[in-house]
Amino acid sequence: MPLNETQLRKTKPREKSYRLFDGGGLYLEVFPSGAKLWRMKFRQASGKESRLSFGPYPEVSLSEARERRNEVRALQRAGNDPAQARRNAKASRQASALNTFEVVAMLWLEKTKAERAETTRRKIFNWLRKDIFPVIGAMPIADIRPRQVLTALRRIEDRGAFETTHNVKRAVGQVFRFAVASELADRDVTRDLGDALASVPVGHYAAITDPEKAGALLRAIYGYEGHPYTIAALKISPMLFQRPGMIRAMEWSELDLDKGEWRVPGTKMKMENDHIVPLPTQAIEILRAMQRLTGRGAYVFVGMRSHDRCMSENTINAALRSMGYSKEVMTGHGFRAMARTIMDEVLGERVDLIEHQLAHRVKDPNGRAYNRTAHLPARREMMQRWANYLDRLRLQTL
Known part of the structure; x- marks a missing residue:
């Protein structure tokens, strides 16, 4: 006769173990200690x-035990060995537990490191370490659901870092697609997030574009009494007007000071094209001074804590804040807008040359992108005129 819950609850231990049978090979074994264990006997092929x-009763209920019995019998009817199936399932669970999101993410970063600059790799790692790993890092990647990824991304979104949120979502998606290709997950769950994240607000980086105010800013920079590395980066930023991430990640191997060129590999560039920045004499002078300080390492503008890393992304903006320039007035990225506006509207420089120097995509009359050496002599002259003009602004000799 099949068992029932009332009967099971009232079962008492005896001097010796005994069994209560439910049918189909399922039985409950009751031990003298009072423990009750569900078991099933069957015959192999x-x-x-x-x-x-x-498992033990009542942790495993009667209905759950019957469900597991029926699963075993279904395996037998299909010609499978239930014991081997259980061993396979256990091995799969163990493998899944080892392949956590953090483990897979670190493996992905290592396997794909040749595809991105070291600074980009470190930025992605820091994103994951700070906001993603604490939420889903310890979870088997195969068990993670869209809602759990969204919870992690909300940590970033709640800080108002909307663009970073979408960048991190993209990186998490790449980890999942790597896991799918490695047969560690079934799908990229970030695809299910759809429009769950807030859009990136359309806006511009704050910048000073008035020549008189730009002169005051330059005087503040040259009067700044911060760390020598920060001072040098501040002085060179308006001269070269490259993206702040490129400035702080500048490497000595990319520089030819005798030739007056900074050749940035495409792996570091937003458009993934190699980029040449002609260096005015003022920039060369600053870099030669830095060479005496950091020339033995990889980076020109090294971090304050470790010379193995480049300067922190917050250093320039923090220096501007300490000089009294709020984020609503001027940012490190704003040096690009300053140069773009003044060189065009005040100095009358050719717009295509300015765009080349900003590393924007510029096309020739046939619609093809210019190569990195296009108009290099003209750009070299323009960069020197710009540096000279900045000196005059700073010294008020216009």
């Missing part, structure tokens, strides 16, 4: 009798 354990 060879005829040998075997047993499986389903």
Whole structure:
């Protein structure tokens, strides 16, 4: 006769173990200690009798035990060995537990490191370490659901870092697609997030574009009493007007000071094209001074804590804040807008040359992108005129 819950609850231990049978090989074994364990006996294809354990009662209810029994019988009807199936499932669970999101993410970063600059790799790692790993890092990647990824991304979004939120979502998606290709996950769950994240607000970096105010800013920079590395980066930023991330990640191997060129590899560029920045004499002078300080390492503008890393992304903006320039007035990225506006509207420089120097995509009359050496002599002259003009602004000799 099949068992029932009332009967099971009232079952008492005896001097010796005994069994209560439910049918189909399922039984409850009651031990003298009072423990009750679900078991099932069955015969393998060879005829040998075997047993499986389903767990203790009442943690495993009668209905759950019957469900597991039915699963075993279904395996037998399909010609499978239930014991081997259980061993396979256990091995799969163990493998899944080892392949956590953090483990897979670190493996992805390592396997794909040749595809991105070291500064980009470190930025992605820091994003994951700070906001993603604390939420889903310890979870088996195969078990992670869209809602759990969204919870992690909300940590970034709640800080108002909307663009970073979308960048991190993109990186998390790449980890999942790597896991799918490695047969560690079934799908990229970030695809299910759809429009769950807030859009990136359309706006511009704050910048000073009035020549008189730009002169005051330059005087503040040259009067700044911060760390020598920061001072040098501040002085060179308006001269070269490259993206702040490129400035702080400048490497000595990219510089030819005798030739007056900074050649940035495409792996570091937003458009992924190699970029040449002609260096005015003022910039060369600053870089030669820096060479005496950091020339033995990889980076020109090294971090304050470690010379193995480049300057922090917050250093320039923090210096501007300490000089009294709020984020609503001037940012490190704003040096680009300053140069773009003044060189065009005040100095009358050719717009295509300015765009080349900003590393924007510029096309020739046939619609093809110019190569990196296009108009290099003219750009070299323009960059020197710009540096000279900045000196005059600073010294008020216009």
